[in-house]
Amino acid sequence: MGLELRQIIVRLDGRVLVDIDLGIAPGEIVTLMGPSGSGKSSLLAHICGTLPAGFEVSGQVMLKGKPLDGLAPQDRHVGILFQDDLLFPHLSVGGNLAFALPPEIRGRAARRRCIDAALESAGLGGFSDRDPATLSGGQRARVALMRVLLSEPCVLLLDEPFSKLDAELRDQIRTFVFDQARARGLPTLMVTHDPDDGAAAGGRIVRLA
Template identity: 75%
Template sequence: MPSGIKTGLELRDVRIGLDGRELVAVDLVIEPGEIVTLMGPSGSGKSSLLGHICGTLPDQFKVAGQVILDGQSLDGKAPQDRHVGILFQDDLLFPHLSVGGNLAFALSTNVRGKANRRARVEEALRSADLDGFADRDPATLSGGQRARIALMRVLLSEPCALLLDEPFSKLDSDLRGQIRSFVFNLCRKNGLPTLMVTHDPEDGIAAGGRVINLA
């Protein structure tokens, strides 16, 4: 997405339906660096909304409204052209790649040269307090380390907005607070408009932003 003024993520009267039933209706602007929490019971359309923003919602869903990111419509664009990152509850690290290989996978082809790409990976690891982990096997990492690597991989793809789909639900209570702070601080530092879907009210409290409850 071309550089320019960052205006955030706007959902203009977005409505998603399936089999004649409206699942979700949202009219929302998320400013750069703002974290908005979306809560609701299973089946309330939370994940469908994230899929629509990413461009991965199946065709059988009926959609109205517009998704605007930094002043540009995302409607009709392929997922890889939307510059929207998403973090799931499962870290989805590639088991056949090293930690460094997982991170390098996210780098744009515009980052040229082996040394340059390696430097970007090392910088990401340092920022996650995982200096020296590039050659590690992901299977040797703790849950918290895997969560940090997953986030850094998303950020290395240089998204203009971030979606969080129950990203902390599989972490134990002590680790959850630590990783939440790490994720939210980086969202704000990078000026990413962030939409988080969760069942845990504590996530919304920790995010410190607006909380929207779906029926």
């Protein structure tokens, strides 16, 4: 059981933005494409529980067989990666990752082990004390992804996360993100304008009008 969007309809001012019925299995990557204003990011916000007031939504969001509707964002176990890496400039790389660690991981040594293991898996061993401002675009993107994954999400949402990367770096980071999602068995929904993103994901492509 992965992510299920059961007859989700999102309206704004009486106009239907999204009308979708979709299931995403663990480890599957589904690409959602459509023009600007077609409601792609609004759908992701609804899944996260952060859709602003004024939207009307019907249907049901299910994750691992349980409804998400009505839950606070922090209780949904939804991870999302945006266009911008959104790293905290006042924290070190390790501090950024520590921010996402679940409270069940207690003690400085245990938390440091989790952070170091995440950095090693991203090819960034020894970067814990680095200032995010000193990182390249690709390194920042990998830190942002590992911060999301350390929060132990049950689903991964990708909101145009590769759009600001140059072509060569985009291929590298796409592969890294997709490999991590599949390895962790995360149902993944990617919103993009770029057909190459969908082709690289290798899964189903759903087009919004």
